[in-house]
Amino acid sequence: MKTNKVFLGILVLVFVALMMASTLAFTEPLKLKVVMLFANPITSEAWNLNCFKGLMRAKEDFDVDILYQESVSDGEFPGVLRSSIMEGADLIIVNELYRTEPTLEMAEQYPDTMFAVCYGTKGADNVASVGGTNWEANCLSGAVAGAMTETNTVGFMIATDSPIAHNYLNAGFIYGARWTNPEVKVLTTYVGSWDDILKGKELVISMIDAGVDIVYSQSGKANQIAVQVCEGKGVWAIVTPSNDMIDVAPKTVVAVSTLVADEIVYGIVEDMVKGNLQGGLVVKGIKEGVEDIYFNPLLIDKVPENGIERVMELRQKIIDGEVTIEKIREELTKENIIF
Amino acid sequence: MLPYSRYLKGGGRKLMLSDVDNKKQGYKILIAVMPFVALLVALFLGGVLIFSVGINPWKAYGYMFRSLFSNIFLFSETFVHFVPLLFCSLSFAVGVKGQFINIGIEGQLYFGALIATLAGIYIQCLPAFIHIPLVLLAGVIGGVFLFGIAGILKIKFGVDEIISTLMLNYLAIFLVDFMVTYPLKPPNTYIPQSEKIAESARLLPLIAGTQINLGLILSLLVAVIIYYYVYRSPYGYQIRVVGASSNVAKYAGIDILKSTISVIIIAGGLAGLAGASMLIGAQHKLVPAFSSGYGFQAICTSVLAKNNPLWIILTALLFSFIQVGVGSMHRNAGVPLSLCWVIQGMIMVMITSSEYLTSKFSANLVGGRA
Numbered sequence: 001m002k003t004n005k006v007f008l009g010i011l012v013l014v015f016v017a018l019m020m021a022s023t024l025a026f027t028e029p030l031k032l033k034v035v036m037l038f039a040n041p042i043t044s045e046a047w048n049l050n051c052f053k054g055l056m057r058a059k060e061d062f063d064v065d066i067l068y069q070e071s072v073s074d075g076e077f078p079g080v081l082r083s084s085i086m087e088g089a090d091l092i093i094v095n096e097l098y099r100t101e102p103t104l105e106m107a108e109q110y111p112d113t114m115f116a117v118c119y120g121t122k123g124a125d126n127v128a129s130v131g132g133t134n135w136e137a138n139c140l141s142g143a144v145a146g147a148m149t150e151t152n153t154v155g156f157m158i159a160t161d162s163p164i165a166h167n168y169l170n171a172g173f174i175y176g177a178r179w180t181n182p183e184v185k186v187l188t189t190y191v192g193s194w195d196d197i198l199k200g201k202e203l204v205i206s207m208i209d210a211g212v213d214i215v216y217s218q219s220g221k222a223n224q225i226a227v228q229v230c231e232g233k234g235v236w237a238i239v240t241p242s243n244d245m246i247d248v249a250p251k252t253v254v255a256v257s258t259l260v261a262d263e264i265v266y267g268i269v270e271d272m273v274k275g276n277l278q279g280g281l282v283v284k285g286i287k288e289g290v291e292d293i294y295f296n297p298l299l300i301d302k303v304p305e306n307g308i309e310r311v312m313e314l315r316q317k318i319i320d321g322e323v324t325i326e327k328i329r330e331e332l333t334k335e336n337i338i339f
Numbered sequence: 340m341l342p343y344s345r346y347l348k349g350g351g352r353k354l355m356l357s358d359v360d361n362k363k364q365g366y367k368i369l370i371a372v373m374p375f376v377a378l379l380v381a382l383f384l385g386g387v388l389i390f391s392v393g394i395n396p397w398k399a400y401g402y403m404f405r406s407l408f409s410n411i412f413l414f415s416e417t418f419v420h421f422v423p424l425l426f427c428s429l430s431f432a433v434g435v436k437g438q439f440i441n442i443g444i445e446g447q448l449y450f451g452a453l454i455a456t457l458a459g460i461y462i463q464c465l466p467a468f469i470h471i472p473l474v475l476l477a478g479v480i481g482g483v484f485l486f487g488i489a490g491i492l493k494i495k496f497g498v499d500e501i502i503s504t505l506m507l508n509y510l511a512i513f514l515v516d517f518m519v520t521y522p523l524k525p526p527n528t529y530i531p532q533s534e535k536i537a538e539s540a541r542l543l544p545l546i547a548g549t550q551i552n553l554g555l556i557l558s559l560l561v562a563v564i565i566y567y568y569v570y571r572s573p574y575g576y577q578i579r580v581v582g583a584s585s586n587v588a589k590y591a592g593i594d595i596l597k598s599t600i601s602v603i604i605i606a607g608g609l610a611g612l613a614g615a616s617m618l619i620g621a622q623h624k625l626v627p628a629f630s631s632g633y634g635f636q637a638i639c640t641s642v643l644a645k646n647n648p649l650w651i652i653l654t655a656l657l658f659s660f661i662q663v664g665v666g667s668m669h670r671n672a673g674v675p676l677s678l679c680w681v682i683q684g685m686i687m688v689m690i691t692s693s694e695y696l697t698s699k700f701s702a703n704l705v706g707g708r709a
Contacts, residue, residue: 041676069670075631078621079419079550080666083406086413087671101530121529162520163529 034058034269035089036068037080039096040194045220046241047261051095051118054262058269066269078102085110091272093265097121097164100129114277116268118261121164123280128271130264133285134164135172135325136318137257138218140286140293141238142176143314144255145214146184147307148236153185155212157203157226159219161190168325169218171339175328180310187212188339194220204229214238218257224248236302246296254302256294264290287319369696377693378686385682389674399672406667407660415549419621420631420659423448425558426613427637428655429565430482430606432646436569437602438582443489443504444610445634446511447482451611452618453515454481456523456625459536459618470539475557475615482611483604485511490603494596508634516627523625533625542619554620559652561609566648568605578602610634631662643691661686 034055042052052068059066067089072080077099084092085106090113094103097119107115107127120129145154156173158165170188177184187210189203200222204215208229214236217226223239230237231249239245241259264284271277284290293311295303317323332339386396406413427444434441441447458477462470485507492498516531523533542552569575581588581598588595613633622629640658644650665679674682 035670067670067673069666070676072666073631074626074628076662076666079416079663080670082550083413083416083663083667084670086410087406087667098530101528101532162531163524167529 032062032064032091032273033089034064034066034091034093034272035084035087036066036093036095036265037072037077037084038068038070039072039074039077039099040220041070042068045194045223046245047220047259048095050242050259050261051265054265055093055269057262058266062269062273064269064273074099078106081106085113089113091116091269091277093118093268094120095261095265097131098162103127114272114279116272116277118264118268120281123282125279127279128268128277128282129280130268130282131284132259132264132291133283133325134168135328136285137240137259137291137293138169138216139172139176139179139318139323139328140311140315141216141240141255141257142173142178142186143180143311144176144238144293144295144303144307145173145216145236146177146179146181147304147310148214148254148302149181149184151211151213152181152183153187153211153213155204155207155210155215156186156188157200157207157215157217157219157222158188158190159192159194159222161192165190166339167329171328171332172325173216174332174337174339175323176314179314180307191219191222197222197225201225201229205233208233208235214254216257227253243294250296250298253296254299255296258292258294260290285318286315373693373696374690377689381682381686381689385685388678388681389672392675392678394672394674399668399674402671403664403668406671407664411546412548415546415551417656417659417663418555419550420633420662421655422554422558422620423613423617423630423633424636424640424659425562425652425655426609426616427633428640428644428651429562429648430609430613431637431641432644432648432651433565433569433578433602433609434606435641435646436575436582437578437599437606438585439490439493439599439602439606440501441486441489441504441606441610442501442638443486443507443511443634444613444637445630445632446504446508447485447607447610448614448617448630448634449508449515450485450511450614451478451481452614452625452629453511453518454478454484454611455615455618456533456536459540460523460534463537465537465539467539470537471542471553471619474536474540474619475612478611478613478615478618479608480611481614482609483607486603486607486610490599490607494599512628515625519625519627531627535624536618540619541623550621552620554616558616561612562648562652565605565609569648574598574601639687639691643687643694645694657690658687 036055038048040048042048055066055068069080081092092113093116095118100117100120100122103115103117104122104124104127107124111126115127117127117129119131123129154177156170158169174186177186187207189207191200191203200219204226207215215226215230216238217223218240227237227239227248231252236254237252238255238257239253240257241261243256243258245256246253268277286292389396389399407417408414427448430444431441455474455478458474462473489500489503489507492503493500519533520531524531525534542554545551577593577598578601580591580593581595585595617629636658640654641651644654661683665683668674669676669679
């Protein structure tokens with residue numbers, strides 16, 4: 001028994017020594033430390049990949065220590081955020097708008113650390129929420145869909161059924177569709193997840209079976225399968241967030257609702273490096289070049305000419321501030337249209 | 340020839356009694372260190388994989404250990420995972436003892452958190468020493484209710500609890516999703532979440548800036564109580580007999596129905612308590628997908644500990660360390676996430692496999708074949 005205890009004691013000492021030695025094996029660089037926390041794998045969908053591209057571009061251009069963690073679940077998020085702060089992060093970027101609230105709460109406890117939320121809904125002194133409007137590009141996509149439909153039925157597939165999906169994405173899309181086609185019927189479906197490809201496929205099929213002849217998909221991983229189903233069924237598709245989605249089916253994707261996530265992330269790091277990053281809510285839309293609609297050059301002749309004019313007219317009104325999301329919701333509510 | 344020595348026959352070899360003692364001593368040492376060795380082997384193999392992607396494994400593990408042990412604030416992050424994992428693992432262990440394979444712990448955790456949230460938000464004006472136990476009790480009731488559905492289906496209709504509890508997970512998880520998106524969502528926010536629970540229902544950290552709160556102490560206390568209940572009380576004995584053989588229990592005059600109901604209440608209650616403890620400890624409000632899959636991790640944690648509540652404390656701590664550590668390794672050293680998961684899995688597999696060798700050595704010790 002004495003032998004056991006001595007042996008175990010030595011083993012524990014060796015283990016502790018290894019632990020301590022490993023923590024001394026490297027030195028901490030004295031550079032600005034930026035940590036980005038992704039809710040999903042960076043390759044899971046274009047949004048994450050584009051954010052990552054922006055981050056890596058910032059790593060090349062600026063002399064900063066860039067770290068990131070993928071697949072941080074909602075349950076783990078507060079702990080990982082705290083750990084990042086304890087490990088000396090100067091700036092923590094979060095690329096998920098539903099994490100605005102926990103980030104704000106953490107920021108209150110750690111006022112010396114700067115936080116940034118991509119597409120956040122609120123800001124604070126040390127929290128910069130930078131993102132798009134969540135409705136402008138969707139509004140233009142709706143306008144394209146309304147102009148192109150021959151069955152007067154268009155479909156919109158959204159990743160998650162949330163208040164933001166209803167009050168921004170869907171409201172904007174319905175308004176845009178009615179802008180070019182007052183008689184249009186909009187079928188909106190929710191995948192319930194950013195990753196459920198099979199369910200996304202089934203939803204697109206069911207929408208097409210219900211008479212939809214143009215589908216706008218804003219549902220993460222399911223975007224690609226949505227385009228493929230549309231291609232197979234011979235209907236049009238509009239997707240998000242970047243132009244390379246046209247390559248999935250060049251004769252099916254008539255337009256892309258663009259969202260330059262990489263510019264948002266790059267801009268955040270750049271501002272931090274230059275000392276310009278301010279807390280608060282910064283919303284950037286079509287006017288600032290963060291959101292827009294991009295027509296597939298191969299299929300632009302398929303869009304009715306007056307349709308393109310109407311889309312551009314709507315685009316200008318959005319830029320000029322004549323069309324706002326508050327006005328959209330008010331109008332749809334007056335006409336008893338559920339969004 | 341040594342005095343009092345005897346020659347023993349075994350496998351054709353003649354052994355000295357002192358040789359037998361030495362071999363037994365050796366087996367005891369091996370049994371004691373086997374999990375350490377398994378861990379070190381897993382870390383070594385993981386290091387090879389890390390090196391293969393061009394990262395210094397020494398640095399990677401350094402970040403892993405540093406995130407756990409460099410200061411109390413980082414160390415305490417482990418307890419955010421440890422407390423619900425411990426409760427869930429205890430739930431699974433009690434279920435197994437009573438012959439209930441409960442795959443629905445995750446759902447029971449969610450449902451427990453939901454009921455606890457209602458108690459935390461809508462019951463006001465109570466002092467903390469009443470409100471906190473009330474919220475925990477609400478969590479227990481939630482967990483018992485959900486597991487009770489599966490229990491009734493099994494008792495009355497013979498429905499396999501593996502299927503029913505698994506399906507009930509979806510019901511609970513999506514119900515919480517619905518509740519925080521619609522009825523419980525405050526009107527002034529677009530984010531799916533409930534209001535915060537009353538301040539009197541929140542646990543404060545025992546050490547400022549850390550995640551060490553009364554939930555940790557409660558979980559350890561509950562583990563000890565469950566141990567004594569299951570292994571040292573007549574009720575626990577009855578549960579174990581029913582779990583081992585219902586026929587034997589019947590002939591022994593044990594009330595099987597009463598014993599089964601006890602298992603449902605305890606196991607379901609523990610899972611609900613996991614959810615309630617997360618709510619009052621760290622979250623303070625209900626949000627969708629707040630659990631990191633503790634209900635499913637609990638199965639491995641409990642099995643590794645051979646469903647012994649006291650050993651579960653150690654395995655839950657180990658798995659919590661690993662979860663926090665690999666996250667830090669990925670974040671700070673740039674080890675690809677998928678590789679981190681491989682290393683995490685390897686550690687679990689190696690330690691679990693070491694159990695096989697441990698049981699072989701134990702058999703040799705007991706059988707006197709040494």
